[in-house]
Amino acid sequence: MPSPLPPSLPDQQTVHPEFAAETQHLDGTLSSMLAQIEAWEDRSRNVGADLETSLTLADTAEEHAAMLSVHLPAPYFGSLKVRVGGREQTLYVGKIAHRDLKGPYSITSWESEVGGLFYSQETGWTTPRGLKGTIQRRRQLDVRQKTLHGLTDLYDASAGGDTGGREDVLLRRLSEGSTTGMRDVVETLQPEQNAAMRAPAGQSVLIQGAAGSGKTTIGFHRLAWMMHPDRLHHRATPETTLVLMPNQVLASYAARVLPGLNLEGVTVTTPERWQLGFLGLEKMDVTDRTLTLLLQDRDNGRRRAAWRRAKALGDVRMLAVVRRYLRLRLEANLGTLAYQAVVETGRKEAEVQLSSAQLHDLLGTVLTREPLEGYRPAFRAALEAELLAQANATDAQEVSVLRQLAPDLTRLVGRIFAGMLPVTEARRLLQDEATLRSAAGELLDERTLSVLLSDPLASVAKPRRSYADVTELPLMLAVAGLLDGLGRRVGNALEPYSHVVLDEAQDYAPLLYALLGRAARPGHITALGDLNQGLHGYKGPNSWADVQAALGNAGGAGAELLRLSHTYRSTRQITELSAQVAATYNRAAGVVGVDRDGAAVERLTGAPLPELIARAVKTMQAAGQTNIAVVTRRASDADALVPLLQQHDLDAQPILNELARYVGGVVILPVNLAKGLEFDGCVVAGADAQTYDPATEYESRLLYVSVSRGLHRLALVAEGELHPLL
Ligand SMILES: Nc1ncnc2c1ncn2[C@@H]1O[C@H](COP(=O)(O)OP(=O)(O)OP(=O)(O)O)[C@@H](O)[C@H]1O
Numbered sequence: 254m255p256s257p258l259p260p261s262l263p264d265q266q267t268v269h270p271e272f273a274a275e276t277q278h279l280d281g282t283l284s285s286m287l288a289q290i291e292a293w294e295d296r297s298r299n300v301g302a303d304l305e306t307s308l309t310l311a312d313t314a315e316e317h318a319a320m321l322s323v324h325l326p327a328p329y330f331g332s333l334k335v336r337v338g339g340r341e342q343t344l345y346v347g348k349i350a351h352r353d354l355k356g357p358y359s360i361t362s363w364e365s366e367v368g369g370l371f372y373s374q375e376t377g378w379t380t381p382r383g384l385k386g387t388i389q390r391r392r393q394l395d396v397r398q399k400t401l402h403g404l405t406d407l408y409d410a411s412a413g414g415d416t417g418g419r420e421d422v423l424l425r426r427l428s429e430g431s432t433t434g435m436r437d438v439v440e441t442l443q444p445e446q447n448a449a450m451r452a453p454a455g456q457s458v459l460i461q462g463a464a465g466s467g468k469t470t471i472g473f474h475r476l477a478w479m480m481h482p483d484r485l486h487h488r489a490t491p492e493t494t495l496v497l498m499p500n501q502v503l504a505s506y507a508a509r510v511l512p513g514l515n516l517e518g519v520t521v522t523t524p525e526r527w528q529l530g531f532l533g534l535e536k537m538d539v540t541d542r543t544l545t546l547l548l549q550d551r552d553n554g555r556r557r558a559a560w561r562r563a564k565a566l567g568d569v570r571m572l573a574v575v576r577r578y579l580r581l582r583l584e585a586n587l588g589t590l591a592y593q594a595v596v597e598t599g600r601k602e603a604e605v606q607l608s609s610a611q612l613h614d615l616l617g618t619v620l621t622r623e624p625l626e627g628y629r630p631a632f633r634a635a636l637e638a639e640l641l642a643q644a645n646a647t648d649a650q651e652v653s654v655l656r657q658l659a660p661d662l663t664r665l666v667g668r669i670f671a672g673m674l675p676v677t678e679a680r681r682l683l684q685d686e687a688t689l690r691s692a693a694g695e696l697l698d699e700r701t702l703s704v705l706l707s708d709p710l711a712s713v714a715k716p717r718r719s720y721a722d723v724t725e726l727p728l729m730l731a732v733a734g735l736l737d738g739l740g741r742r743v744g745n746a747l748e749p750y751s752h753v754v755l756d757e758a759q760d761y762a763p764l765l766y767a768l769l770g771r772a773a774r775p776g777h778i779t780a781l782g783d784l785n786q787g788l789h790g791y792k793g794p795n796s797w798a799d800v801q802a803a804l805g806n807a808g809g810a811g812a813e814l815l816r817l818s819h820t821y822r823s824t825r826q827i828t829e830l831s832a833q834v835a836a837t838y839n840r841a842a843g844v845v846g847v848d849r850d851g852a853a854v855e856r857l858t859g860a861p862l863p864e865l866i867a868r869a870v871k872t873m874q875a876a877g878q879t880n881i882a883v884v885t886r887r888a889s890d891a892d893a894l895v896p897l898l899q900q901h902d903l904d905a906q907p908i909l910n911e912l913a914r915y916v917g918g919v920v921i922l923p924v925n926l927a928k929g930l931e932f933d934g935c936v937v938a939g940a941d942a943q944t945y946d947p948a949t950e951y952e953s954r955l956l957y958v959s960v961s962r963g964l965h966r967l968a969l970v971a972e973g974e975l976h977p978l979l
Contacts, residue, residue, distance in 0.1 A: 269403075269404050271404070272401070272404065275394060275401055275404055276401045278345075278357075278358070279328070279394075279396060279399070279400075279401050281356065281357070281358050282328050282329070282345070282351075282353075282358040282360070283325065283328065283399055284358075285351070285353040285355075285356060285358035286321060286324075286325060286328060286351055286358075287325075289318075289321060289351065289352075289353075290318045290321055290322055290325075293314040293315065293317050293318035293321075294314070294315060294318045320349060320515070321349060321351065323349075324347060324348055324349045325399065326396075326397065326398050326399055327347075327348075327396045327397055327398075327399075328345075328347050328351065328360055328396065329345040329346055329347030329360050329394060329396065330346065330347060330348075330393065330394055330395075330396065330439070330440040331345070331346045331371050331391065331392060331393050331394055331440070332344065332345045332346065332390075332391075332392045332394060333346065333367075333370055333371055333388060333390070333391055333392075334388070334389040334390035334392075335370075335386050335387065335388055335389060336386065336387050336389055337380060337384050337385075337386040337387075338384045341389065344359075344361050344367060345358075345359070345360045345361065345394075346360070346361050346362075346363055346368050346371045347360040347361070347362065347363070348362065348363060348439055348513075348515075349362055349515075350362040350365070362481065363439050363442075364477060364478045364480070364481035364483070365481060365483050366381075366483050369447065369451055370388060371391060372442045372443070372444060372446075372447035373444055373447055373448070374444045375388065376388050376410070376414075387410070388408065388410070389409075389410050389411070390406060390408060390409045390410065390411075391406070391407040391408040391409075392404055392405070392406050392407065393405045393406075393407055393418065393419075393422045393440070405418040405421060405422055406418055407419045407422070419441075419443070420847075422440075422441055423441050423443065423821075423847065424847065424849055426438075426440070426441045427821060427822075427847060427849055427964075428849065428965075430878070430879060430880070430933050430964075430965075431879075431880045431931055431932055431933045431964050432880075432917075433506075433509070433880065433915060433916055433917035434506055434507075434508075434509025434510065435469065435470065435473070435506055435507045435509060435510040436470075436510065436513075437470070437473070437474065437510050437513045437514050438467065438470055438474070439474070439514075442474065443467075443819065443821075445817055445818065445819065446466075446467050446470075446471050446474075446817060448815070449471055449475075449815045449817060450471050450474050450475045450478055451475075451478060452475075452813060452815060454479060454484045454485075454487035454488075454776075455487045455775075455776040455777070456776050456812075456813055457770075457776050457777065457778040457779070457780075457804055457811070457812035457813070458475075458778075458779055458780070458812055458813050458814075458815055459758065459780045459781075459782075459797050459800055459801070459812050459813070459814045459815070460472075460779070460780070460781045460782075460815050460816070460817060461782065461783060461784065461797060461814065461815070461816050461817070462781070462783060462816065462817030462818075462820075463783055463785070463786075463817070463818075463820050463835075464783065464786060464820065464822070464831065464957070464958075464961045465820040465821055465822030465823060465828075465846075465931075465961065466783075466817035466818075466819060466820045466821065467817065467821055468756070468781035468782065468783070468817065469498075469507055469756050469781065469929060470510075471781065471817070472496070472754045472755075472756055472779055472781045473496070473507065473510050473511070473514055473516065473754070474514065475754070475779050476489070476494060476496070476514070476516060476519065476752060476754055476779070477514040477515060477516055479494075479751075479752050480515065480516070487776075487777075488751075489751035489752040489777070490518075490751055491515075491516050491517060491518035491519045492518045492519075493741060493748070493750055493751040493752075494519050494520070494750060494751055494752045494753065494754070495519075495520050495522075495527065495741070495750050495752075495753045495754070495773075496519060496520065496521040496522075496753075496754040496755075496756065497522065497523065497524045497527060497753070497754070497755050497756065497761075498521060498522070498523060498756045498757065498929070499523065499524075499756065499757040499760060499928065499929065500523055500911050500925075500926060500928075501522075501523055501526075501911035501912070502908060502911055502913060502914070502915060502926050502930070503756075503926075503928070503929040503930060504521045504522055504523060505521075505914055505915075506915055506929070506930055507521060507756070507929075508521045523911075524726075524755075524761065524765065525539050525723055525726065528726045528727070528729075528730050529721065529726070531730065531733070531739070531742075532675050532676075532726075532729055532730065532733055534676070534721060537718075537719055537720055537721050538716045538718050538719070538720040538721075539720065539721055539722070539723060539726075540715070540716060540720050540721075540722045540723070541722065541723045541724070542710045542713040542715075542722055542724075543559050543560070543562075543563040543710065543722075543723075543724055543791050543792075544789070544791075545713050546559045546709070546710055546712070546713050547559060547560070547791070547951065549713075550712065555709055555712070558704070558707060558709035559709040559710055559791070560790075560791045561704045561709075562704050562705065562707060562709055562710075562724075563724045563791035563792060564791055565701050565704045565705050566705070566724045566725060566727070566728060566762070566764075567724065567727055567762025567763060567764045567765065567792055567793075568701070568762075568763060568764060569763040569764050569766070569767050569799070569802065569803040570696055570697060570701075571727075571728060571731065571764050572731055572764055572767050572768075573696050574682070574689075574692050574693050574696050574697065575679075575682065575692075575728065575731040575732055575735060576620075576623075576735060577692045577693075577694065577696070578678075578682050578688070578692035579620075579628065579673075579678070579732070579735055579736065580620050581691060581692060582673065582678070583616060583620070583628070583669055583670070584613065584616065586668065586669045586670070586671060587609075587612055587613060587616060587669050588609075589609050590609060590612060590665065590668065590669070591606070591607060591608050591609045591612065592606060592607040592612065592636075592661070592665055593605070593606040593607075594606070594640075594657075594658060594661055596640075596644050596646075596654050596657045596658060597653075597654075597657065598644055598645065598646050598647075598650050598653075598654060599650065603643070603644040603645065605640045605643040605644050605658075606643075607636070607639065607640070611639075615632070615635050615636065615639060616632060616669070618635065619631045619632045619635050625738060625739075625771060626737075626738045626747070627734070627735065627736050627737040627738035628670075628735060628736050628737075629666065629670050629736050629737050630737065630738070632666065632669070633662060633666050636662055636665070636666070637655060637658070637662065640654075640658055640662075641654060641655070670736065673732070673736060675729040675730070675732040675733040675736075676721065676729055678729075678732045679725055679728040679729040679731075679732050680725070682728070683705060683706075683725075683728075686706055689702065689705060689706065690702065723792065724762075724791075724792065726765075727762050727764040727765040727768060728764070730765070730768050731764065731768060734768050734771060734772075738771075739768060739771045739772040740771075740772045740773075741772075749772065749773055749774045749777075750772055750773040750774070750777070751773075751774055751777060752773065752774070752777045752778075752779070753769055753772065753773040753777060753778050753779070754779045754780075754781070755769070755778065755779070755780040755781065755782075756781055756782070756929070757781075757782055757786075757928070757929065758780035758781055758782030758800070759782035759783060759784045759786065759787040759789075759790075759793045759794070760782070760787060760788070760789040760792055760793045761780075761792070761793060761794075761800075762792050762793065762794075763794050763799045763800060763802070763803035764803070766778075766780075766794075766800050766803040766804055767803040767804070770803070770804045778804060778812065780800065780812070784796070784797070785835060785838070785839040786928075786954065786957070786958065787954070788925070788928070788951070788954055788955065788958070797814050800812065801814065818845055819845050819846070819847060820845070820846050820847070821846075821847050822931055822961070822964055823846070823849075823851075823961065823963060823964055823965075823967075824849050824850060824851025824852070824964075824965060824966075825846060825848055825849060825850055825851065826850075826851050826852065826853055826854050826967070827851065827854065827960070827961070827963050827966075827967045828846035829846075830854055830960055830967065830979070831957060831960050831961040832846075833978060834953060834956055834957045834960060834978050834979075835957050837953050837978060838950045838953050838954065851965050851966065852876065852965070852966050854967045854968070854969065855869060855872065855966070855967070855968040855969070856968075856969050856975060856979070857869055857968060857969070857970045857971075858970075858971050858972065858973065858974065858975060859972075860972070861972060862894070862897075862938060862939065862970065862971075862972050863894060863897035863898050863900065863901055864901055865970045865971075865972070866883055866894070866898060866901075866903070866936055866938050866970055867898055867901035867902065867903040869936045869968035869970055870883065870903055870905075870919055870934075870936060871903075872968070873933070873934035873936075873966050873968070874919075876934075876966065878933035878934040878965060878966055879917065879918070879933060880917050880918065880932045880933045880934075881918075881919045881920075881932055881933060881934040881935070881936065882919075882920050882921070882922060882927060882930070882932040882934070882935050882936070882962060882963075883898075883905055883919070883920070883921040883922075883936045883938050884921075884922060884923070884924050884927050884935060884936065884937055884938065884959045884962060885921065885922070885923050885924070885938045885939060886923065886924060886939055886944045886945065886955065887923050888909045888910065888922075888923040888926075890923070890938070890939065891907055891908075891909060891921045891922055891923050892907060892909055894921060894938065895907050895921060898921070903919065904919070905919045905920060905921040906918060906919065906920045906921070907920070907921050907922070908920055908921070908922035908926055909922070909923070909926075910926075911926070913926075915930060920932075921938075924955050924958050924959045925955075927958065927959065927962050928958050930962065931962055931963070931964055932962055932963060932964065933963070933964055933965050933966065934963055934964075934965060934966035934967070934968070935959070935960075935962040935963030935966070935967050935968070936967075936968045936970055937956075937959045937960055937967070937968070937969050937970060938970050939970070939971060940956075940959075940960075940969040940970055940971050940975055940976050940979055941971035941972075941973060941974060941975060941976050942974075942976050942977060943973075944971075944976075945959075945976055947976065947977055947978065953978070956976065956978065956979075960979070
């Protein structure tokens with residue numbers, strides 16, 4: 254629910270001299286849009302040459318009409334006064350384009366090249382026809398329910414340039430209450446976010462930004478931008494794009510932004526689910542035994558060993574190791590096999606054959622070529638081409654010859670690739686020392702080899718059912734990808750994703766990056782993350798340079814690293830406290846917060862925890878906050894607190910696992926599930942040294958996530974003394 258404008262802002266309706274003219278323009282635009290919608294809805298106008306064409310035309314027109322109708326309440330949010338080729342004109346910028354054929358009421362969409370000028374700090378540009386344009390004025394228009402509520406000039410060349418209005422508009426937007434889903438920020442995108450979002454299409458980007466800098470938001474906006482026709486051959490489509498987010502709670506929270514950005518149809522899921530789905534292992538349990546050990550084992554030696562092994566498994570060099578391993582396996586399977594057949598071409602019979610040496614040559618050529626479609630289909634294609642050549646088959650005879658060869662070829666390929674399943678191959682590679690050593694050769698140093706051969710997780714229980722651990726999934730994916738290719742399944746075929754967005758990109762193994770690079774069109778990865786917020790460093794890269802190298806390794810053009818330096822989520826009071834926590838482990842934390850004033854951070858101690866939490870929540874509710882989270886260290890803490898809070902007349906909805914959905918109101922959840930979510934108010938339950946061990950960097954990172962979830966209010970609650978960092 255939007256809160257009232259800060260009192261310091263003038264009542265713009267009476268102040269701005271162009272308010273009446275803008276109101277009139279809005280009315281004109283609405284009439285023009287309505288006329289267009291009616292025309293589209295009128296079936297009698299959408300007549301094609303035959304019935305089928307007419308129906309298709311009418312359906313498409315209805316779709317257009319429906320899409321435009323959605324934007325009637327707020328057709329645009331800004332305008333640009335520009336001068337091009339000596340002519341001055343005003344362009345209105347909105348979430349959807351509208352063409353007014355008869356008058357001046359057209360709207361430019363924000364994703365278009367020209368629409369981008371609304372956000373940037375440029376004062377001029379060159380049109381596609383080579384004309385020089387200059388920006389005279391940028392104006393924000395607050396349109397809601399078909400009514401103009403205010404206007405703010407952001408830039409006015411005739412009044413000396415920047416007016417400071419952009420910050421006013423942003424502050425008003427940021428002081429609004431939170432919602433139960435991620436929101437789009439199309440209207441208030443800031444220049445540095447705009448620049449990151451519009452990094453050239455076809456260029457993979459890594460976007461580093463602090464908590465609340467709008468990374469997740471920008472990821473989805475870049476995706477929407479990628480869908481615009483101005484992106485030409487780089488244009489993406491919703492059905493062919495993939496967004497990976499760290500957990501399912503956040504994935505469904507974020508997915509609520511899709512309709513507003515016209516992105517319905519995009520797949521939003523977690524990396525684990527996507528990998529399991531691709532590998533056809535949906536039924537398997539997924540474990541993260543490294544994390545279990547890191548959280549439970551107090552022995553630093555074992556923790557270090559577990560960390561190192563997980564890192565080694567996700568090292569991009571493992572791609573080369575798997576490659577060599579598969580080569581050895583395939584060559585051994587081929588052994589002394591040879592091939593011989595007689596085929597009919599026209600009325601003649603032709604004998605075709607491949608000696609063992611020839612087969613080895615053919616296989617070797619395929620493996621060296623590194624085909625993106627995978628060894629298996631590429632080898633089969635190479636066999637077919639060779640045999641067709643031997644049979645001297647004409648183009649017309651090809652189909653018939655291939656049909657005759659098919660059963661034999663299937664058998665031959667089957668024998669060479671016999672039983673090579675991703676799970677078994679990945680495990681076979683790791684479990685046998687001689688196998689690993691022969692595959693690794695000089696690719697891995699002795700230390701990495703012994704780390705891989707060790708078993709620091711022996712003490713961590715394994716599930717009874719068959720399972721895959723998150724640290725071995727990329728290795729399994731590598732086997733699958735090298736053998737049969739990677740990408741989006743379309744029937745029996747694989748197509749590259751038109752664009753892939755990775756959120757919380759600091760938690761993806763470099764090996765996984767290299768594989769995702771192969772699953773997407775070249776240059777079509779957008780990764781957003783914060784190395785300082787990494788909770789899963791054992792899975793992630795050491796630096797963005799590692800990721801750039803991994804994406805380059807995939808044969809792609811690497812990736813450009815961009816930075817977001819501002820944070821938007823929280824009030825000054827919350828941002829300052831979060832920065833204080835982050836500074837203990839992150840020396841480069843020079844983050845600039847938007848200076849939004851809010852309530853002081855509340856500190857409650859000296860009574861039983863449930864009582865203090867209930868008190869904190871009620872204070873927030875009394876101050877008008879609706880969406881409030883009680884964040885605990887563990888899921889079990891949250892679970893135990895639910896009935897105790899009820900005794901204090903507080904009904905907090907628990908979110909204890911990834912199956913739960915955030916629907917607003919008062920919730921209680923562990924910090925790992927709160928990551929990426931945000932609330933009007935946040936109560937950190939157990940904000941003390943017993944809960945977040947000050948001696949462990951990992952715990953400080955968790956504490957940082959907890960204290961940085963609130964937009965407007967933060968309460969720190971502990972029975973005894975508060976954590977020293979707070
Ligand atoms: N330009 C903007 N205008 C208005 N609100 C913005 C803008 N940029 C970001 N925000 C708001 O700031 C908050 C943080 O954004 P977002 O969740 O995308 O950040 P993040 O960098 O992914 O954070 P985290 O690292 O904590 O996951 C959101 O409420 C978002 O709507």
